Amino acid sequence: xxxxxxxxxxxxxxxxxxxxxxxxxxxxxxxxxxxxxxxxxxxxxxxxxxxxxxxxxxxxxxxxxxxxxxxxxxxxxxxxxxxxxxxxxxxxxxxxxxxxxxxxxxxxxxxxxxxxxxxxxxxxxxxxxxxxxxxxxxxxxxxxxxxxxxxxxxxxxxxxxxxxxxxxxxxxxxxxxxxxxxxxxxxxxxxxxxxxxxxxxxxxxxxxxxxxxxxxxxxxxxxxxxxxxxxxxxxxxxxxxxxxxxxxxxxxxxxxxxxxxxxxxxxxxxxxxxxxxx
Numbered sequence: 001x002x003x004x005x006x007x008x009x010x011x012x013x014x015x016x017x018x019x020x021x022x023x024x025x026x027x028x029x030x031x032x033x034x035x036x037x038x039x040x041x042x043x044x045x046x047x048x049x050x051x052x053x054x055x056x057x058x059x060x061x062x063x064x065x066x067x068x069x070x071x072x073x074x075x076x077x078x079x080x081x082x083x084x085x086x087x088x089x090x091x092x093x094x095x096x097x098x099x100x101x102x103x104x105x106x107x108x109x110x111x112x113x114x115x116x117x118x119x120x121x122x123x124x125x126x127x128x129x130x131x132x133x134x135x136x137x138x139x140x141x142x143x144x145x146x147x148x149x150x151x152x153x154x155x156x157x158x159x160x161x162x163x164x165x166x167x168x169x170x171x172x173x174x175x176x177x178x179x180x181x182x183x184x185x186x187x188x189x190x191x192x193x194x195x196x197x198x199x200x201x202x203x204x205x206x207x208x209x210x211x212x213x214x215x216x217x218x219x220x221x222x223x224x225x226x227x228x229x230x231x232x233x234x235x236x237x238x239x240x241x242x243x244x245x246x247x248x249x250x251x252x253x254x255x256x257x258x259x260x261x262x263x264x265x266x267x268x269x270x271x272x273x274x275x276x277x278x
Contacts, residue, residue: 035048043145058081125143132218139233161206166227
């Protein structure tokens with residue numbers, strides 16, 4: 001897989017692709033309302049039909065309940081009063097470096113993951129979940145609100161794999177404690193699995209976890225008296241950072257987008273197997 005940097009360095013010898021509007025408009029310039037809603041990122045087309053029937057959608061101030069209704073890109077389409085923008089769904093995987101904030105905007109002016117895109121993505125994307133400032137590794141960004149909600153919901157059980165470098169060797173009994181559960185101030189936290197990355201270096205530990213709680217890996221080790229010196233997320237669901245240098249990013253392939261949507265609609269019990277098969 002090539003990084004965005006590599007892709008952008010090649011000369012474009014192919015015919016110019018049709019724009020998003022050209023691809024999705026009919027000859028009269030109209031777009032089906034459910035497609036417009038789906039492209040805004042709040043729901044799938046099927047769910048959009050349900051929102052339309054329920055009377056939650058207005059077009060230019062008028063409530064629309066008719067399935068198959070068509071709109072122009074310039075129409076004022078709203079869901080419960082909130083204006084929607086029919087953007088093309090975008091999915092990006094990034095290898096986040098250290099000292100970068102996982103947010104769209106930082107009031108303190110610090111560098112954010114959006115800054116790393118370098119203005120090359122016209123759609124308004126945002127990170128799925130969070131990596132703290134000092135944590136590196138795999139991060140998904142998108143403008144697909146439905147995917148974001150499903151992957152970050154506590155019931156999603158999306159697996160995440162980290163490599164933690166500790167201030168001292170981890171005792172074998174403490175590896176088992178990670179799996180058995182560590183009592184934290186906000187409840188018990190469990191690792192799905194924990195192993196030494198290198199048998200000769202017990203300061204490096206691989207941890208697979210599905211909890212989305214902030215600082216969860218660092219807090220689990222801290223509760224046992226260890227300090228995490230370095231934390232790198234090497235996998236989020238099936239996504240990894242293979243061939244993606246630190247600080248670089250790329251768009252997901254159509255196959256990967258399909259996997260992502262399949263995972264978002266699957267029962268939690270099957271996620272781990274899906275990730276292994278990829």
